Amino acid sequence: xxxxxxxxxSPDWIRLxxxxxxxxxxxxxxxxxxxxxxxxxxxxxxxxxxxxLMIGFVVLGLVSMIVLHAVLTFLFFSYRITDDSVLxxxxxxxxxxxxxxxxxxxxxTFEHPxxxxxxxxxTVKIDGAGSSGEEVYLSALEAEAAQxxxxxxxxxxxxxxxxxxxxxxxxxIAPMASDDQGELLITRSLPDLVLAGLTNNRAWIILGxxxxxxxxxxxxxxxxFTSWGFDVREIVEHQTTGGLILLFLSSLILSVIxxxxxxxxxxxxSYYDFTLHGTSKSFTVRRGLxxxxxxxxxxxxxxxxxxxxxxxxxxLGRVNxxxxxxxxxxxxxxxxxxxxxxxxxxxxxxxxxxxxxxSRTVLPLVDxxxxxxxxxxKRYFFKKAAIWSFVYLAVGTSxxxxxxxxxxxVLVLLPPVWCLHLVKLFVQWKRxxxxxxxxxxxxxxxxIGIDYIVIPAHKLxxxxxxxxxxxxxxxxxxxxxxxxxxxxxxxxxxxxxxRQVINYCLYQTESTxxxxx
Amino acid sequence: xxxxxxxxxxxxxxxxEDISYNDLAPAYARVxxxxxxxxxxxxxLGLLAAARxxxxxxxxxxxxxxxxxxxxxxxxxxxxxxxxxxxxRYAVRKHDLAFESxxxxxxxxIQPLRRVQHVxxxxxxIDKRFGIAHVRLFSAGSGAASFTIPGxxxxxxxxxREFVLSYKDSA
Numbered sequence: 001x002x003x004x005x006x007x008x009x010s011p012d013w014i015r016l017x018x019x020x021x022x023x024x025x026x027x028x029x030x031x032x033x034x035x036x037x038x039x040x041x042x043x044x045x046x047x048x049x050x051x052x053l054m055i056g057f058v059v060l061g062l063v064s065m066i067v068l069h070a071v072l073t074f075l076f077f078s079y080r081i082t083d084d085s086v087l088x089x090x091x092x093x094x095x096x097x098x099x100x101x102x103x104x105x106x107x108x109t110f111e112h113p114x115x116x117x118x119x120x121x122x123t124v125k126i127d128g129a130g131s132s133g134e135e136v137y138l139s140a141l142e143a144e145a146a147q148x149x150x151x152x153x154x155x156x157x158x159x160x161x162x163x164x165x166x167x168x169x170x171x172x173i174a175p176m177a178s179d180d181q182g183e184l185l186i187t188r189s190l191p192d193l194v195l196a197g198l199t200n201n202r203a204w205i206i207l208g209x210x211x212x213x214x215x216x217x218x219x220x221x222x223x224x225f226t227s228w229g230f231d232v233r234e235i236v237e238h239q240t241t242g243g244l245i246l247l248f249l250s251s252l253i254l255s256v257i258x259x260x261x262x263x264x265x266x267x268x269x270s271y272y273d274f275t276l277h278g279t280s281k282s283f284t285v286r287r288g289l290x291x292x293x294x295x296x297x298x299x300x301x302x303x304x305x306x307x308x309x310x311x312x313x314x315x316l317g318r319v320n321x322x323x324x325x326x327x328x329x330x331x332x333x334x335x336x337x338x339x340x341x342x343x344x345x346x347x348x349x350x351x352x353x354x355x356x357x358x359s360r361t362v363l364p365l366v367d368x369x370x371x372x373x374x375x376x377x378k379r380y381f382f383k384k385a386a387i388w389s390f391v392y393l394a395v396g397t398s399x400x401x402x403x404x405x406x407x408x409x410v411l412v413l414l415p416p417v418w419c420l421h422l423v424k425l426f427v428q429w430k431r432x433x434x435x436x437x438x439x440x441x442x443x444x445x446x447x448i449g450i451d452y453i454v455i456p457a458h459k460l461x462x463x464x465x466x467x468x469x470x471x472x473x474x475x476x477x478x479x480x481x482x483x484x485x486x487x488x489x490x491x492x493x494x495x496x497x498x499r500q501v502i503n504y505c506l507y508q509t510e511s512t513x514x515x516x517x
Numbered sequence: 518x519x520x521x522x523x524x525x526x527x528x529x530x531x532x533x534e535d536i537s538y539n540d541l542a543p544a545y546a547r548v549x550x551x552x553x554x555x556x557x558x559x560x561x562l563g564l565l566a567a568a569r570x571x572x573x574x575x576x577x578x579x580x581x582x583x584x585x586x587x588x589x590x591x592x593x594x595x596x597x598x599x600x601x602x603x604x605x606r607y608a609v610r611k612h613d614l615a616f617e618s619x620x621x622x623x624x625x626x627i628q629p630l631r632r633v634q635h636v637x638x639x640x641x642x643i644d645k646r647f648g649i650a651h652v653r654l655f656s657a658g659s660g661a662a663s664f665t666i667p668g669x670x671x672x673x674x675x676x677x678r679e680f681v682l683s684y685k686d687s688a
Contacts, residue, residue: 089633405678461632464625465625466619503527506612506613509632
């Protein structure tokens with residue numbers, strides 16, 4: 001470790017390099033793309049303007065506003081690193097001072113966006129563990145300065161943790177004072193990424209919300225087509241039924257191909273040149289084509305491991321391994337907000353032995369085949385099947401009566417769909433299972449692909465145990481285990497097992513001092 | 518990482534099913550039922566008025582039926598909310614708090630004290646009037662309060678908060 005450059009602890013407020021204007025522009029543009037829906041009226045408005053000159057003026061005005069905003073943001077942004085926190089002053093009109101204490105810092109991430117790469121500059125992203133608004137971007141730093149800041153934050157954080165809990169256990173402190181990133185654990189080649197793109201839809205990375213936009217504004221699309229000389233309604237109306245089905249199928253296949261291609265591109269954009277390094281305390285991931293991401297994750301912060309497998313993954317014998325950290329978007333049902341990707345570390349399309357091997361560097365996980373899973377009662381399937389059958393019956397009768405004369409297609413189409421759905425519910429019910437091994441609770445779920453959620457019992461935040469009167473009569477119960485990253489539920493299992501799992505998990509959480517952070 | 522796996526007799530572990538729960542303050546069920554009664558009555562009056570405007574010349578029999586139906590609905594929901602409030606109970610153990618609720622779907626939620634990030638005693642204007650308060654416990658991972666015990670006497674609520682805080686200090 002060299003100490004011959006300027007120490008990052010600064011008594012004075014420091015301004016970022018002027019190049020950070022580029023970063024500000026990029027952030028504004030990203031925000032705009034992410035809010036495409038809001039932009040639609042603007043674009044339509046622009047298209048209505050007759051003169052090219054006017055359009056030019058408006059575009060020029062917008063561009064200069066974005067640049068002006070970026071420059072002002074840069075001018076009014078300053079930061080300071082004190083003994084115990086990172087302070088940030090920002091805001092042109094509304095002044096804001098953010099005080100991010102070292103102990104609350106969760107991640108320090110490096111980004112090498114394409115516009116900084118020729119200059120050799122880095123953007124450091126600092127995530128707080130508190131509310132989701134606590135993130136700081138220090139952009140356009142020299143690589144050494146960025147490294148120094150990261151080292152400083154991690155060292156001070158570790159020192160603080162020491163101070164706070166003199167007898168802290170090995171899990172709560174991850175000093176990481178050195179730059180040693182550990183051994184190379186895994187890389188992903190281009191074919192792997194193509195697979196990742198095909199098996200998981202990552203088209204949204206590129207589409208960024210187009211689908212939603214077109215869903216809402218199909219009148220606009222109609223109008224556009226018409227203005228280009230197509231009369232869509234005319235084409236549709238003058239087709240025979242066979243022609244219509246053909247048209248539908250071909251456009252379906254075309255859109256599947258387009259989405260698949262976009263998805264592959266999206267996977268390559270985000271995971272190009274993927275490398276994962278690991279020490280005993282932390283992981284370091286580098287990935288990305290245009291913007292190079294460098295993510296450091298302390299192993300002690302991992303709340304659960306998620307083995308995710310889509311149907312194509314299953315066919316190809318692959319699995320996506322996700323290490324999940326504290327998340328603020330986790331609801332009781334355990335769905336994660338999209339976009340909170342920095343809180344997760346995803347290793348795309350690896351084999352199951354590879355995934356298990358990587359997991360074992362964090363948690364002592366045995367092979368899933370060796371686990372005894374307690375499955376859900378058949379009454380769970382009956383309940384689900386009854387609810388959905390009722391929905392199909394209600395929808396079917398209302399559709400059939402609405403389209404009175406042409407109601408035959410409802411009667412032809414609905415029963416097969418209903419049956420397929422019942423098969424899906426059946427398989428999903430069969431798949432559901434929970435197993436306890438040592439400190440770990442493993443929940444199995446999925447349809448064709450098999451997913452596993454691995455939760456260390458000593459990191460639980462809350463547990464719950466639910467039964468209806470009818471379930472009580474058969475001694476069945478549903479249980480929920482919540483960690484800081486997600487909530488996992490196991491419905492309709494044997495009541496005695498359910499109570500044992502809850503009691504055992506509470507024992508693991510409450511009997512030891514092991515930290516969940 | 519050193520990992521040990523000592524054998525534990527599951528049957529010897531403390532079991533949550535043996536918890537004996539405490540009732541909430543009696544005022545809570547009264548407040549709950551009163552609030553539901555007032556809101557539902559206003560709602561039904563609004564609905565009846567809207568129906569009267571929409572169908573001005575409805576036969577008297579149907580009008581009477583509608584009014585009776587409204588009365589029955591208000592009564593049912595008031596009674597239900599009374600019993601639902603009475604079914605809510607809580608328990609304090611050395612290392613966690615437990616909360617039970619539900620008439621038909623009984624649910625027990627257990628919050629280990631070690632995971633509590635902060636505690637809040639909250640009171641609305643109606644709670645204040647009846648001398649009751651809610652205790653909210655916040656743990657990591659979700660923005661909203663994850664564990665709430667409603668309808669405690671203010672003194673009990675504050676005592677509970679002190680207990681949770683003292684656990685944090687000792688841990």
